Amino acid sequence: MIKELEYPFTLAKIRDLNVGQRVTISGRLFTGRDRFHKYLFDGGKCPVDLKDGAIYHAGPVAIRREGVWVIRVAGPTTSMREEPYMSRIIEQHRVRVIIGKGGMGEMTRKACVKYGCVYLQAIGGAAGLLAESIKEVHGVHLLAEFGAAEALWDLTVKGFSAVVTIDASGKSLHRRIERSSKKALEKILK
Numbered sequence: 001m002i003k004e005l006e007y008p009f010t011l012a013k014i015r016d017l018n019v020g021q022r023v024t025i026s027g028r029l030f031t032g033r034d035r036f037h038k039y040l041f042d043g044g045k046c047p048v049d050l051k052d053g054a055i056y057h058a059g060p061v062a063i064r065r066e067g068v069w070v071i072r073v074a075g076p077t078t079s080m081r082e083e084p085y086m087s088r089i090i091e092q093h094r095v096r097v098i099i100g101k102g103g104m105g106e107m108t109r110k111a112c113v114k115y116g117c118v119y120l121q122a123i124g125g126a127a128g129l130l131a132e133s134i135k136e137v138h139g140v141h142l143l144a145e146f147g148a149a150e151a152l153w154d155l156t157v158k159g160f161s162a163v164v165t166i167d168a169s170g171k172s173l174h175r176r177i178e179r180s181s182k183k184a185l186e187k188i189l190k
Contacts, residue, residue, distance in 0.1 A: 057100030059149030
């Protein structure tokens, strides 16, 4: 069963999600990559309120059509690059949803438990399909400072698909797969 998750992503909504659960997201969503995460980590002022919000690790390709931004592709980027920054950002900004690909590390998993956050795995290689769920671009922040791929895009999405791979209780599909892979490797090497 697919769980529909709508912005704002309150603590109660987040605590109701479980590892392995498929979700669709509707409402406000912000993109953020390396430069944005480091900027926040270093104390930069966030131009939007991230409380009860979602950060999508993506660098969308956007064009201006008749004065309006249109997102052409918006595939997830590797989230592990944000591991050094993510736990502090979750704590300070009360982000409730992180979306990306490839998983996050132990610091982020612990912050998800402590502050009430989840990590969602988006479909890698489906950038065009994921962009179809973007219904509106409300604005772009830090564009001059970071460039289009690293800027903070303020989006409205409808029916954005993902899977919960770290939940707010600390369960992690990434850890589960790592452990089972390690056991399988040990068995093979015997």
